[in-house]
Amino acid sequence: MTIRALHVASELYPLLKTGGLADVAGALPPALIERGADVRVLLPGFPAVLAGVSELRTVAQLGRRFDTPGVTLERGTLESNGLIVYVIRAASLYDRPGNPYLDDQHVPYGDNAQRFALLGWVAAQLAQQLDPAWLPQIVHAHDWHAGLAPAYLKAAERQHGRALARSVFTVHNLAYQGIFPAHQFGQLALPDDFFSVHGVEFYGQLSFLKAGLYYSDRITTVSPTYAREIQTLAQGGGLDGLLRQRAHDLSGILNGVDYAIWNPAADPLLATHYTATRLAGKVACKEALQKRFGLAQKSDTLLFGVVSRLTEQKGLDLLLGAVPEIVKRGGQLVVFGTGDPALENGLKRVAHAHPESLAVELGFDEALAHTIVAGSDVIAVPSRFEPCGLTQLYALAYGSLPLVHGVGGLADTVLDASLENLADDLATGFVFERFEPAGLVAAIRRAFALYGRRTEWKATQRRAMRQDFGWGASAERYLALYRELV
Structure with missing residues (x-):
């Protein structure tokens, strides 16, 4: 039996990307299709999406929705892989340049509630045969932007008096909750009783994320450790009680890496290629990186790289405090974000x-991100919390040993270069357990110590590069979940 699943997200690589959500939305559906599922994606009609989807044709005229006239649903394909994409065309809501969520002043748009309610509402309509040619059995909603999809599905089931598609809600980052003033609930066209503690109400406001957690049939998050962490007071963001109640419906499935894009042997964004058995090219990548950032051209210097949002969540304040340690030991650091x-x-x-030893560049550029991951000896991901983290997985693939805080997906994917892990051929990076300066500095010192032992360093690099975090295993777990539900 072929399972039909609709993925609902606000961004998708390579069309539009502000973070890891886009990478997942771009890689998971094709991985599911490879395994025999019939998967399509629903996106808001942002300019970059409309420009990147080919052969767009109208599926349905939706008229005036959420105070927005002329809403239509269109269907097209992604040229790179033939993925079928539904796009909601609503110019007054989505036709804005730049960031999909924030205006020029970096302030969230005042009508974000309507913009993303429409996304969830259309998803529920597709589960009621809005497209005469295709009906999903599973609606898989990603993050708060799609959080109302399970709520609209439940409301529609009440109206029809029968079950429609089953819903899965994936939390990529519980810190972003899509919270709006209570008075906006009236504009969402949901039943009145949905605004309650047992529903979308969250401390007197309205939370799209809570809607997804409350109304979905199953909840997943992007690593097993993060699934446990969000059930605690410290990391539950005020939703830990609800998550503990739903613990039997919650599972952690690790994100994967698209090795077609992240592969040092064939990466078109690198000047020189290399493999686990032929590491010479990595030295050339390091030289190119030092040159690009105007650092001293020394091949024997330990070079740390950071490609990240520069926020406290990412632990960059802690790293800033440890810079003297890197400089004192003769290391270098490149920071980009x-x-x-x-x-x-x-x-x-x-x-x-x-x-000579430190370079910082502000911005984001995919090619430069690849250059830094390939040219660094160590990639630092010292996050306070990290649902999954993809940077450390890219780093492993490129033989750039990750230095991470032992939380969430970082704890699930990197093994510390302790003496016993080195002796047992398990080490793939450097892990510090306590989020404090001494913990980070000790991990930095371990990196310098291992770097001084070239044979062991190279063995650890090769072991890191042999790790397989491809989408295969994760896609199988999602498919098993769909089959249980259907």
Whole structure:
């Protein structure tokens, strides 16, 4: 039996990407299709989406919805892999340049509730045969933007008096909850009783994320450790009680890596290629990186790389405090990303003081991200919390040993280069357990110590590169979940 599943998300690589959600939305559906499922994706009609989907044809005229005239649903394909994509065309809601969620001042758009309610509502309509040619059995909603899809499904089931598609809700990051003022509930066209503690109400406001957690048939998150962590007071973001109640419906399925994109042997964004058995090319990548950032051209210097949002969640404040340790030991550090202005300025100041060994660039560029992952000896991901983390998985594939805080998906994917792990051929990176300066500094010292032992360093690099975090195993687990539900 072929399972028909609709994935609902706000972004999808390569059309539009602000973070890891886009990578997952771009890679998981094709991995499921390879395994025999019939999967399509529903996206808001942002300019980059409309420009990137080919052969768009109208499926349905939806008229005026959420105070927006002329809403239509269109269907097209992704040229790169033939994935079928539904796009909601609603110019007054989605036709805005730049970031899909924030205006030029980095402030969330005032009508985000309507913009993303429409996404969830259309998903539920597709489960009621909005497309005469295709009916999903599973509606798989991703993050708060799609959080109302399970709620609209439950409301429709009440109206029809029968079950429709089953729903799965995946939390990529519980910290982003899609919270809006209570008075906006009236614009969502949901039954009145859905605004309650047993529903979408969250401390007197309205939460799209809570709607997804409350009304979906099953909840997944993006690593086994994170699935446990979000059931605690410390990491539950005020939803830990609900998550503990639904513990039997909650599972952690690790995100995968698309090795077609992240592969140092064939990466078109690298000047030189290399493999686990032929690592010479990695030295050339390191030289190219030092040159690109104007650092001292020394091949025997331990080079740390950071590709990240520059925020406290990502632990960059802790790393900033450890910079003297890296400099004192003769190491180098390259930081690339954007985020909190105070962190950006702090990092720029330190870089200014140590131009030979420290470089900071603000922005995001996919090609430069690949250059840094390939050219670094160590990739630092010192996050306070991390649902899954993809950067450390890319780093492993490129033989750039990850230095991580032992939380969430970081704890599930990196094994520390302790003496016993090295002796048992298990080590793949450096893990610190306590989120405090001493813990991070000790991990940095372990990195320098291992780097001084070239044979063991190379063996650890090769072991890291042999790890397989492809989408295969994860896609199988999602398929098993769909089959249980159907």
